[in-house]
Amino acid sequence: MARKRRQLVMTGASDTGTMAPLGDLLSVIDSLSNFNTGMDGTADKGMGVRLLHGPGYVVELPTSLNPVSQALVTINDEDIALAVLFRICKKMGWRMMDMESGRSFG
Numbered sequence: 001m002a003r004k005r006r007q008l009v010m011t012g013a014s015d016t017g018t019m020a021p022l023g024d025l026l027s028v029i030d031s032l033s034n035f036n037t038g039m040d041g042t043a044d045k046g047m048g049v050r051l052l053h054g055p056g057y058v059v060e061l062p063t064s065l066n067p068v069s070q071a072l073v074t075i076n077d078e079d080i081a082l083a084v085l086f087r088i089c090k091k092m093g094w095r096m097m098d099m100e101s102g103r104s105f106g
Contacts, residue, residue: 005075006098006100007073008073009071009073010072010089010095011071011097013095023067025066032054037055037084050062050063058074058076089106
């Protein structure tokens with residue numbers, strides 16, 4: 001039986017504990033590229049979402065929001081993905097929330 005894919009929401013974190021934006025779309029894409037995360041070379045279909053592929057995960061960024069307030073992360077391989085996602089959060093000052101449990105971490 002195939003494992004269920006885990007989904008997380010990545011958000012910015014402020015000192016007050018409220019949700020802060022991740023940044024403008026191009027700066028978020030540029031920041032994620034430092035963690036081997038980027039487009040897979042296919043043409044952007046203009047459906048309001050930019051897909052970025054990373055090691056063990058896929059990030060969905062809304063193209064209609066500027067600044068980007070959150071990103072949806074679908075984990076395909078937890079063993080590889082979580083270490084990278086924790087590094088991203090630590091370096092960028094972002095947080096992750098598990099959509100199933102509501103638990104925040106990062």
